[in-house]
Amino acid sequence: MSRGSVRNEVKRRLPRIVINLTVAFLFWIISQLGPIFVKGLIIPGISMPPPFNTVSSIVGLTATLIAMIFLVRAISDILFFVDLSAEIIVRSLGIKERRPLKRIARDLTYIILTLLLATAASPILSSIPQIGGYLMAIVSLAALGIFLVLIYDIGKVIHGVLREKTRRMADWIGNLLEERNHRNANRSLNEKGRKE
Secondary structure, rough: HHHHHHHHHHHHHHHHHHHHHHHHHHHHHHHHHHHHHHHOOOOOOHHHHHHHHHHHHHHHHHHHHEEEEEEEEHHHHHHHHHHHHHHHHHOOOOOOOOOOHHHHHHHHHHHHHHHHHHHHHHHHHHHHOOHHHHHHHHHHHHHHHHHHHHHHHHHHHHHHHHHHHHHHHHHHHHHHHHHHHHHHHHHHHHHHHHHH
């Protein structure tokens, strides 16, 4: 992606993320506070099981569902930033391979190195008095973050390869069917020409 297109995507997606998260948070608050104001009101004429026959449960459930919808909308835009930051982190680690197998191998190598370094550092850091636990937690979280970014990158590479192979297969099948239809059309034209 070029810098201009990234800048445009950020300008387009960031306000949507803020708005969707804000609305989701407001509806979550409504789902927590709304039922308090209508507590004990039973909906007449509806035979629902006990938790769903009150207005408070309907208000809470509806507000929660609306909050979830806005949260899902925000997550779909957040994934763009996750993808962008994963690409930046992967490039900063020196993984610039465009060939999928090499890139996956390099990602796996970095995962193994990260896990080995975190495992080796744990006993050393835990022996430091007073701050050893905090340092261990920081190293563990950093290792988990690197692990997740690299696993995400592997998934993205595999997805790209599968998408490309599927597209090629669809093109091949389409060309094959087009050739067959073309041959059948030529054959029928030749038969009509012979009859005349």
